[in-house]
Amino acid sequence: MFDCEPSEVLVGNGAAELIKGLFVALEGDVGIIYPTFNEYPERIGEHRVKRFIPKNKDFTYTIEELKEFSEGLGALVLINPDNPSGHFFKKEEVLELVEYLGERDIRFIFDESFIDFANRDEVYTLLISKYLQRYKNLIVIKSISKSYGVPGIRLGVLASSDMDLVNKVRKEVSIWNINSFGEHFLQIISKYKKDYNKACDLINDERNRFFHELSKISFLRVLPSRANYFLCEVTAGYTATKLTEELLNKYNILIKDCTGKIGFENGEYIRVAVRNKEDNNFLVEKLREVY
């Protein structure tokens, strides 16, 4: 499924199990870019987390900022595209960062769970032996649930050429951790590579269209995203919680209320999923009615 040596890859009961095991195996402070996927700081532990909170309204950040932030860290976590912001670094930028960190003996944890959704001319993966071998400090994490749309099957992978680390994490995960359905999925998925790529392209096109439609909603500020979701600021006095409740109660639409997440103290934010055209249009229509 991936272009790696079997020994470099560890399969987990979801990425969550691997994230948990990884931070037991790793030592030192870990840099986290906020707002983030809570499972990271949760598993690292408050005392080991160093926070980077972008000082702008779009939650964007540059490689230079991360280089500066990384000083003294044992490891830096980058989710790319980021969750929930949708912020995206191109391959060259990420390679520059991993090399910089490697020279300073800082681990680079690259979570590419959403990367298959990136624009077709920018999509890439670091789950390749060539990169793992070149950058010994690189640890790639990928949830299979996200891009393949199979959360219930519980599958994630972690890859690194640091055998010591891989074996330490392996000891942390349970034996027989993968269920039979997940095993079967991994056996057959490569047959569907073409269909999968086509589906990702569809998301690509629909995301662009949906972005323009959402941007027309007067009380939303939509942030650009390369993932299958958009982070939006709710403006004009509506609160994120109120809007979320109303969409759920009135129209049975579930969006993510980001209230309470670290990094969102200065505004009202929601995250909405990119679905098919029909679903997306339904959401836009209801957003128009709601206000």
Place this chain on the structure above:
Amino acid sequence: MFDCEPSEVLVGNGAAELIKGLFVALEGDVGIIYPTFNEYPERIGEHRVKRFIPKNKDFTYTIEELKEFSEGLGALVLINPDNPSGHFFKKEEVLELVEYLGERDIRFIFDESFIDFANRDEVYTLLISKYLQRYKNLIVIKSISKSYGVPGIRLGVLASSDMDLVNKVRKEVSIWNINSFGEHFLQIISKYKKDYNKACDLINDERNRFFHELSKISFLRVLPSRANYFLCEVTAGYTATKLTEELLNKYNILIKDCTGKIGFENGEYIRVAVRNKEDNNFLVEKLREVY
């Protein structure tokens, strides 16, 4: 599915995940009866394991022996029926033990993964609120894979009325640890209670018949068992490894070679599963040919 409060029960990605989490949450030395299911000592760690090895050829032990052995322990693990010996304690005996340990502030970890296979007049469960509430030191572990024959689905439960402990273990297991198939299984399984009981009864009857057939094999000493397997000593010069290899290579029959397991230093031991009549007869027939 069980007669417990939801708050008392924790569901795991197999019992293995719960065993792993439990011994991170628990402190102190843990008593283990050998030979055993390796996952217990493995997860407890060599330095915390206190070994009890029965001093007889049948690997049997009494409540009195366990009481004596328990002195100074933080917890005692009992698998009942035991794995791989098949040794079995009746309910009254186990309740006597848990009460004795409770008075001495020793935790009692009762693994009843194989208990549904016990003779129909002796079968019982401690996965009941009444017992969990009465014995605060009681921790029940049950693999759903074993008796229900669904290892691939990865399900296990841990139950205790000690909310502090349950919450500690909950923190140790991954979020979203159960896959959708496991969830669905738990939702529908109670509909099949009758069929399940019938199937257990069939195993009961077949185990008795199979025991007599196996006992006729001249080079096997079969130990009594209330589980769905028999531990057998291989006598008359045949080694367990040689016998296992021959059955696999010649007839595609897989039995468990117990060589190398702690507690089996003074003999050659195998474990064979109780399957349906046809399979069991096939094994007996091939055992006759092999020697």
